Amino acid sequence: MERTIIPKDCCLCDICNAQLTDGNFIATADSWWYEGWLYCADCKAEYNPTRPLVMVIKKGDDISHTDLAKPMIFESFDDNDSESTITFG
């Protein structure tokens, strides 16, 4: 199993990619964290999400301890059999 960890530089709006925190995960704008999605104020107003709200983040909040600041982890469950086959010629 391969594990790829991609650290985040900051948090972005999942809709329009507006930057919502600085590099220390201090909020630089108000944002709304819905389950699985982070919305900036503009996108929240436009799309009025109905999914469950996790928390409201206010400008200046430190969200470095939340899941939003955690690195993204991709795990691949491919078995390596096909790639590790050695053919002797």
Ligand SMILES: [Zn+2]
């Ligand atoms: Zn947005």
